[in-house]
Amino acid sequence: MTERVFSGIQPTGVVHIGNYLGAIKNWVNLQNEYESFFCIVDYHALTVPYEPKELPERVLELGATLLASGLDPEKCTLFVQSDVPEHTELTWLLTCITPVGQLSRMTQFKDKSQGQAADSIGAGLLCYPILMAADILIYKANRVPVGEDQTQHLELTRDIARRFNNIYGETFPEVQGLFTKTARIMALNDPEKKMSKSIPGSYIALTEDEASIRKKIRRAVTATGADPNTIPPGVANLFALLEAFGGEEDAARFREDYQAGTIRYSDLKEAVAEHMLAELNPIRQRYHEIIADREGLKKILARGGEAARTIARQNLHEIREKVGLVYQ
Ligand code: AMP
Ligand code: TRP
Numbered sequence: 001m002t003e004r005v006f007s008g009i010q011p012t013g014v015v016h017i018g019n020y021l022g023a024i025k026n027w028v029n030l031q032n033e034y035e036s037f038f039c040i041v042d043y044h045a046l047t048v049p050y051e052p053k054e055l056p057e058r059v060l061e062l063g064a065t066l067l068a069s070g071l072d073p074e075k076c077t078l079f080v081q082s083d084v085p086e087h088t089e090l091t092w093l094l095t096c097i098t099p100v101g102q103l104s105r106m107t108q109f110k111d112k113s114q115g116q117a118a119d120s121i122g123a124g125l126l127c128y129p130i131l132m133a134a135d136i137l138i139y140k141a142n143r144v145p146v147g148e149d150q151t152q153h154l155e156l157t158r159d160i161a162r163r164f165n166n167i168y169g170e171t172f173p174e175v176q177g178l179f180t181k182t183a184r185i186m187a188l189n190d191p192e193k194k195m196s197k198s199i200p201g202s203y204i205a206l207t208e209d210e211a212s213i214r215k216k217i218r219r220a221v222t223a224t225g226a227d228p229n230t231i232p233p234g235v236a237n238l239f240a241l242l243e244a245f246g247g248e249e250d251a252a253r254f255r256e257d258y259q260a261g262t263i264r265y266s267d268l269k270e271a272v273a274e275h276m277l278a279e280l281n282p283i284r285q286r287y288h289e290i291i292a293d294r295e296g297l298k299k300i301l302a303r304g305g306e307a308a309r310t311i312a313r314q315n316l317h318e319i320r321e322k323v324g325l326v327y328q
Pocket of ligand 2: 006008009010044133135136145150
């Protein structure tokens with residue numbers, strides 16, 4: 001059987017270097033090895049409050065960011081989820097075989113609904129992982145690159161697929177996660193926490209300008225809350241960034257300096273900035289070129305949508321027959 005990869009990313013604003021190192025860069029490598037589907041999951045973005053007028057712009061910006069980072073429409077199918085409405089029909093079919101208890105035990109659901117009265121929690125937030133399962137299963141994808149935060153959702157996807165196969169006959173393959181080796185990138189201003197778009201000052205956006213990147217790295221917290229016997233989290237984060245942006249040799253040297261007690265954080269930060277900018281400057285440049293040609297960008301996404309839809313339609317037809325929804 002062909003190995004087919006599927007992954008999704010939400011168009012919810014800033015794409016930061018954590019997203020790039022933890023997800024996007026991995027996709028760029030996978031497109032060379034697998035038949036790959038990468039999806040801008042706009043239906044998922046509707047599960048939390050958002051501005052409808054801004055959503056189309058967010059989708060295009062994310063599309064441009066993914067292309068600028070190296071996704072190649074000749075090598076992978078890059079598309080927008082709502083261009084393939086078959087995802088939502090499969091979601092309904094899968095919703096009917098998914099226990100509410102299992103959905104309400106999902107950590108992400110518990111986190112996002114915490115402190116809210118049941119009457120104000122949207123059912124979309126509860127059903128979010130079924131939509132994710134449908135995204136994957138409608139292409140019968142068997143490899144899914146995600147961050148560790150999505151492990152539980154992948155287990156649910158496997159459960160749903162198994163239950164479907166048991167009830168209606170063998171249809172979906174076993175889904176496996178492809179977890180990135182990259183370290184979790186921590187907040188620059190608070191390195192005990194994960195770099196996140198919800199912590200101001202914690203992140204560097206992928207298309208941020210050079211002066212601003214340099215400034216943020218210079219200000220990165222290095223040595224708070226440290227246990228004297230271990231590398232402080234802010235310093236470990238700078239080492240991780242240096243390694244992730246191709247500065248492994250420099251990082252090895254700085255690690256030695258750290259052991260010897262001769263490290264100069266200003267030099268370490270300078271090296272991080274140089275390696276990061278060497279990779280991000282061309283990405284930013286391509287991003288601006290791509291986003292300036294909006295019609296060209298829309299065409300690329302539409303073409304991806306058509307290719308994805310052809311497969312989704314075929315698979316949904318088979319699924320409809322199995323569940324008894326084909327009458328002619
Ligand atoms: P989010 O939009 O924050 O859910 O992030 C989307 C994906 O980006 C996650 O599933 C992770 O794979 C990756 N990611 C987000 N934040 C980080 C981080 N700080 N370090 C590494 N990877 C991250
Ligand atoms: N839930 C994923 C996230 O927040 C995004 C996503 C939606 C996804 N559908 C998917 C990831 C299918 C992998 C496969 O990161």
